[in-house]
Amino acid sequence: MDNALLFTKSEIQELREALESKRLPALYQEQIILDQVRLRPCLGEPPQIPGQGEAGGADHTRHKQNYQQLHLASQLWLLTEHPDYLAFVRSMLLGYADIYESLPSHVSKDSNPPGRLFHQCLNESMWLLYGSDAYSNVRDALSEEERRHIEQRLLVPMVQLIADHNADDFDVIHNHGIWSVAAGAFAGLVLGDKELVNRSLYGNAGDGVSGGFYAQLDRLFSPDGYYLEGPYYHRFALRPMILLAEALYQSGNDTGIFGYRDGIIGKAIACLNELTFEDGRFIAINDSSRTMGLADEGAILGAMTLVGRYRQSDLPLALREILLDQSTPLSYLATLPQLASYLESGGQAHAPRDSLFITDGRDGGLGGIGVLRAATEAGHEAMAYLTFGQHGSDPNLHSALDHGHFDGLHLGFYNGRRETLTDYGFCRWVNIEPKFGGRYTAENKSYAKQTVAHNTLVVDEQSQHGFSTPRACDNHGKLVFFETSRPEVQAVSARLSGYYEGVELQRSVALVSLPEIAEPLLVDIQCADSDQTHRYDSPLHINGQLMTTRPTLEPVAAPAALGSANGYQHLWKLSESATIEPDQCAHVTWLDGDTFSTAHLASSNRFSVGYGLIGAADPDNNLRNEPYLMARSSGRGHIFATVIETHGYFNEAREISRGARPSLARVAIAAADETHLVVTLTLDSGKAYHLAWARQQGGHHQVNIDGNSLAWDGWVSLSAVENAS
Known part of the structure; x- marks a missing residue:
């Protein structure tokens, strides 16, 4: 073998000479010194090679550290030729070769096939990749007998487990599959096994479609x-x-x-x-x-x-x-x-980073993610994102490819300082042994994947697609418009069809910068169109301490779960408002860190606002007790309009509080039909703005508001209201 896997001989020689003459960039030189210090305690010590342990446990971690240290020490050997690094890599590789074939299959507690060192073969692939790279870096310095022992007793048996015994998983189009084929290719390159390299690149069938590295990149x-x-x-x-x-x-x-x-x-x-x-x-x-x-x-x-x-x-x-x-x-x-x-x-x-639309799907035709960005007063970056792509799972590729959530038209918001509207993420305690071995807990399906766990509209307390992954994988959202040509209004709109039977959903989101308000406003319009009456819930998952509410959120007599299924069983209901009429607006202010946020909520129908915490029906305490707001209403055609305003500053230690009250006094749905929608934003000074949206197509639009005509061109328009008081 002429070269190491990640360096050519000429590169190694140039780096070595530059290192010795201290001609390398200072950052590179300093990094090498730091890594030498990190590895120094391990040098001269016998290798620590444990047996089999549970996922995330001490043995698992030690095997992981070993391949990381092998990788590092072997590269330091290339750069410095210090014999201690070579001795460390040699003894570690030979030590694993001595024991590997004698190890039985690990006990696997999930659906992934086990390895011998680890509970799942995925981690075995990671070890093989780094181990093969380390071997390539020191191979020329080892004796023929040492090479034979490492190759025949360690690398080849690992390849046989990963690529042959688990051939189906070797071909899987999935993150596990990328690790498998990369490990196979690394081993094939260092072993001089061209057939293994080709299998890794083109799959077991050799077609470059059903498996292999190129299929991963394509699909x-x-x-x-x-x-x-x-x-x-x-x-x-x-x-x-x-x-x-x-x-x-x-x-x-x-x-x-x-x-x-x-x-x-x-x-x-x-x-x-x-x-x-x-x-x-x-x-x-x-x-x-x-x-x-x-x-x-x-x-x-x-x-x-x-x-x-x-x-x-x-x-x-x-x-x-x-x-x-x-x-x-x-x-x-x-x-x-x-x-x-x-x-x-x-x-x-x-x-500042630009707003952008990112396509989803191998051909870019399966919806996507709209990312909106606007500068804050302090020069930071406010960022909102709207997701409406494919499900995130695909059982046609592999049953293990099942990480998708039922969250079409999910919204997230970062106000430049804090994550204001949050996503729960997964329900998993990674590598914490008392929590289910680091695996996904049952609550990942019963709560975290459910629609109500996200900031999106829930119909009849059901999750989208009936919580059916095959149904969800056959569907995706569609972009209506992505309009970012004007810095004062960055907007995106998308629709969902078939996510709920008989209900069409559209969501339009904008970051709006007004001269009278320091921070960008998040304006969120959720529309539901149906011939039948349905219950509509709009959850907002937040962080922080409630400060003020209008109307008042009254504590319930006895906290109870909000529902019995589809994630509702995990939501404590703690307080709720009286009924709010369509011509009224609700306001909820909370403090998160040093920042105040206010949600201004309006609806086309009568609605109420509730508040609670995640964590009901959770005997093992797997869920984080985080707060949520919930706007609830019923009707056929229905609109929720929500504006999130970031304002003020709070410092308890210095006893400073300023701007604790929002600048928006009222949000109202001024006009709405199947083709247009206008929201009025009224400031506490009396000044008002119309934010006008086209729901179906661009072009010229005109609507009547209180006897006055409002006209605009394109998808979205922001204009001051004349004679507002």
């Missing part, structure tokens, strides 16, 4: 780079995708891989960067961790690839800050020197 990502299962699994799938692409490029097996499918790898990386709040956290679509963000290894590898392979210089500010943090480990791909130089030069000057 899991939209033309804009959006990943079927959502951002949480997107960042996990990026890591093997990038590592294998780099290995294929460096080995000469596919020097055009970074241009494949119009540069889909680069688009996938850039798309994930777009699906983040300003603080670097991913938006929670489908099964997702609320805390996962750009500090993940997949996103960091992605940054290295965008800068090094695609020569892009528009990394999010949060990602640049993570990369400059000395505690962030960086992998020594050949692209790292370019990244270090880019960061040291300051990168591109920070500029």
